[in-house]
Amino acid sequence: AYVLLHSIPRVIDSSSTVPDLLSIFHEQEMTETVHETNGHGYLGTFVGKNGWLAILRVHSHGLVTVDLQCYEEDDFAQVDNLLNALESKLKVILNGNITRIKRLPALVRGAEVDRYWPTTDNRLVEYDMDQLVYEEDSAFQNIKILHSQQYGNALILDNDLNLAESDLAYTLAIMGSGRENYTGKEVLILGGGDGGILSEMVKQKPKMVTIVHIDQKVIDACKKYMRGTCGNILDNLKGDCYQILVEDCVPVLKKYVQEGKTFDYVINDLTAIPISMEPEEDSTWEFLRLILDLSIKVLHPSGKYLTQGNAENMTESLGLYEEQLGRLSCPVGFSKEVVCVPSYLEQWVFYSVWKK
Amino acid sequence: AYVLLHSIPRVIDSSSTVPDLLSIFHEQEMTETVHETNGHGYLGTFVGKNGWLAILRVHSHGLVTVDLQCYEEDDFAQVDNLLNALESKLKVILNGNITRIKRLPALVRGAEVDRYWPTTDNRLVEYDMDQLVYEEDSAFQNIKILHSQQYGNALILDNDLNLAESDLAYTLAIMGSGRENYTGKEVLILGGGDGGILSEMVKQKPKMVTIVHIDQKVIDACKKYMRGTCGNILDNLKGDCYQILVEDCVPVLKKYVQEGKTFDYVINDLTAIPISMEPEEDSTWEFLRLILDLSIKVLHPSGKYLTQGNAENMTESLGLYEEQLGRLSCPVGFSKEVVCVPSYLEQWVFYSVWKK
Numbered sequence: 001a002y003v004l005l006h007s008i009p010r011v012i013d014s015s016s017t018v019p020d021l022l023s024i025f026h027e028q029e030m031t032e033t034v035h036e037t038n039g040h041g042y043l044g045t046f047v048g049k050n051g052w053l054a055i056l057r058v059h060s061h062g063l064v065t066v067d068l069q070c071y072e073e074d075d076f077a078q079v080d081n082l083l084n085a086l087e088s089k090l091k092v093i094l095n096g097n098i099t100r101i102k103r104l105p106a107l108v109r110g111a112e113v114d115r116y117w118p119t120t121d122n123r124l125v126e127y128d129m130d131q132l133v134y135e136e137d138s139a140f141q142n143i144k145i146l147h148s149q150q151y152g153n154a155l156i157l158d159n160d161l162n163l164a165e166s167d168l169a170y171t172l173a174i175m176g177s178g179r180e181n182y183t184g185k186e187v188l189i190l191g192g193g194d195g196g197i198l199s200e201m202v203k204q205k206p207k208m209v210t211i212v213h214i215d216q217k218v219i220d221a222c223k224k225y226m227r228g229t230c231g232n233i234l235d236n237l238k239g240d241c242y243q244i245l246v247e248d249c250v251p252v253l254k255k256y257v258q259e260g261k262t263f264d265y266v267i268n269d270l271t272a273i274p275i276s277m278e279p280e281e282d283s284t285w286e287f288l289r290l291i292l293d294l295s296i297k298v299l300h301p302s303g304k305y306l307t308q309g310n311a312e313n314m315t316e317s318l319g320l321y322e323e324q325l326g327r328l329s330c331p332v333g334f335s336k337e338v339v340c341v342p343s344y345l346e347q348w349v350f351y352s353v354w355k356k
Numbered sequence: 357a358y359v360l361l362h363s364i365p366r367v368i369d370s371s372s373t374v375p376d377l378l379s380i381f382h383e384q385e386m387t388e389t390v391h392e393t394n395g396h397g398y399l400g401t402f403v404g405k406n407g408w409l410a411i412l413r414v415h416s417h418g419l420v421t422v423d424l425q426c427y428e429e430d431d432f433a434q435v436d437n438l439l440n441a442l443e444s445k446l447k448v449i450l451n452g453n454i455t456r457i458k459r460l461p462a463l464v465r466g467a468e469v470d471r472y473w474p475t476t477d478n479r480l481v482e483y484d485m486d487q488l489v490y491e492e493d494s495a496f497q498n499i500k501i502l503h504s505q506q507y508g509n510a511l512i513l514d515n516d517l518n519l520a521e522s523d524l525a526y527t528l529a530i531m532g533s534g535r536e537n538y539t540g541k542e543v544l545i546l547g548g549g550d551g552g553i554l555s556e557m558v559k560q561k562p563k564m565v566t567i568v569h570i571d572q573k574v575i576d577a578c579k580k581y582m583r584g585t586c587g588n589i590l591d592n593l594k595g596d597c598y599q600i601l602v603e604d605c606v607p608v609l610k611k612y613v614q615e616g617k618t619f620d621y622v623i624n625d626l627t628a629i630p631i632s633m634e635p636e637e638d639s640t641w642e643f644l645r646l647i648l649d650l651s652i653k654v655l656h657p658s659g660k661y662l663t664q665g666n667a668e669n670m671t672e673s674l675g676l677y678e679e680q681l682g683r684l685s686c687p688v689g690f691s692k693e694v695v696c697v698p699s700y701l702e703q704w705v706f707y708s709v710w711k712k
Contacts (some may be wrong), residue, residue, distance in 0.1 A: 033389055040407025045389070051396025053411070057425075063466035069413075104472055105480040110419035116460055123471075125701065126479040128669055150668045150703040166703070169696065186398040214399070249399070312506045313484055340384075340525065340698040345481065347506040347522070347698060
């Protein structure tokens with residue numbers, strides 16, 4: 001466990017600050033080492049008999065940081081006492097000169113269940129995952145299902161959080177947020193192996209929904225552990241108004257193009273990073289454009305192509321994606337919408353695309 | 357900036373692991389100190405001429421952790437190179453014995469804009485705040501408005517994130533998620549100084565909405581910087597169908613009780629932690645029950661009391677709150693709903709309460 005503490009005093013003089021703080025470490029019988037920093041302020045490390053490590057830095061520009069490393073099984077009241085003592089002493093020493101003081105929650109490392117799943121724009125966020133429900137490496141990817149107290153089970157593919165049982169908002173958004181009517185329609189879903197879209201769509205009595213999903217193991221895992229998302233729809237790969245093809249979508253799309261088959265809706269629910277790369281695709285963007293182009297080709301002239309884009313903060317990626325839309329073999333128009341998907345901890349952009 | 361790296365090998369022997377890793381630090385001309393840990397594995401600290409500090413721990417139970425402290429203005433490619441080198445070397449040394457390897461985003465300390473606003477259940481989450489828009493200490497609390505790229509401006513009272521401009525979901529939830537009709541109704545709002553509820557409610561043409569908010573400075577700050585929430589409704593403290601009383605709500609509620617005045621709806625939008633404590637309230641819970649009791653007293657027999665509860669994960673607090681509902685001077689029924697408020701990064705519980 002890690003505990004971090006920092007304060008930003010307006011004025012600081014390490015020669016008067018440090019000795020007073022040292023006494024606190026000495027009381028804990030921690031052994032001090034002062035490090036030579038070549039003019040980068042005071043840096044002391046303190047090691048306790050219990051294996052604790054405290055790092056005290058007094059930076060010349062006024063930042064004081066304290067890190068404390070201890071063990072999960074240690075007495076946390078003792079940890080808090082040490083940090084409280086340091087905080088109080090700092091307040092006394094820097095009386096009136098502290099602009100901010102902040103203690104961060106402990107960072108846990110080496111826990112059985114990993115709780116850190118950074119956002120797409122690489123912010124550190126800690127989840128409330130408490131159990132590894134399932135893990136397997138398929139031929140295509142690493143599949144994990146973790147349980148979260150507030151989000152239910154969450155599907156994680158190659159360490160990328162795909163969807164949690166709480167995330168009906170994702171499913172509704174990629175279906176067009178209630179603006180589309182699927183009754184009697186022909187729909188093609190790329191990816192979508194969690195069954196969320198299918199489960200919602202069959203309620204509207206479509207003519208036929210075809211899902212093309214490459215990874216049987218994802219379907220099996222979701223059928224068993226993501227029932228809050230898929231209900232019982234994955235129990236059968238075929239139903240009155242749907243079929244699930246366990247195949248790579250690229251050859252399937254090519255076959256549809258060749259046959260001249262079209263769909264009223266194509267929903268691209270593939271993971272952001274392609275897991276199957278044909279030789280002709282030399283980059284993620286090439287793959288993405290291939291899928292887009294084939295999808296538009298099998299789209300009925302009055303149909304809609306619906307897809308998830310990226311995190312709202314990934315403005316550059318979103319811009320590049322919209323550039324791709326301008327480079328398709330057929331001119332298209334598009335609209336986008338920002339939606340809050342509960343387990344994502346970042347706003348997400350969804351696209352609707354149509355033929356001009 | 358902090359960069360953390362850890363791996364969990366199944367088997368570890370520090371005498372064979374450490375020397376190979378050391379060469380990487382030596383190449384960076386970092387000075388090594390080996391610390392005595394009393395049987396708690398290998399602990400080495402490495403200080404560079406540039407003020408960098410690396411901490412390498414090889415725990416006997418198999419966890420290897422690397423921390424790197426550097427400066428915001430440092431060359432991050434150089435930081436990445438060092439971490440990449442360590443990661444590659446670790447993979448070679450522990451060939452086939454690594455169960456997990458993970459590098460966390462850097463923790464930034466001492467930045468001008470604080471990006472860490474832990475959740476109610478004390479999880480570490482990093483926001484995308486990029487600007488301190490406003491800060492002032494009122495007679496009641498510290499008021500901050502921070503700008504977030506994806507959430508717009510966010511109101512932070514006493515370091516507790518209250519509401520961001522993205523959070524219409526909060527406003528709709530505390531208004532009963534569309535199940536209530538405010539047309540022609542008498543409504544009392546406690547708190548609500550951000551103007552979100554009022555701004556939505558006037559659209560439904562209520563008879564009269566009375567807001568009782570204690571802190572003029574919050575209203576002024578929101579009027580100026582939270583227009584995505586309040587629109588122009590706070591530009592005037594009085595309108596055709598509303599009035600904003602800048603007062604402590606407790607005496608106002610008591611006056612209403614005395615006068616026998618009732619409301620069709622009482623919406624409690626006060627902050628979770630009371631900022632005004634009368635002598636008769638010796639704890640947060642006492643205050644909470646006082647407000648609840650007075651609110652129910654001014655509630656029309658067929659009226660509804662609507663309020664936000666707490667984070668879904670705060671099961672104990674939610675349980676205690678529901679216990680309070682059972683201890684009111686008048687028996688009540690209640691229902692609750694879990695809602696995703698975009699900027700909260702945790703699921704939130706809202707209550708509807710009515711007289712039995």
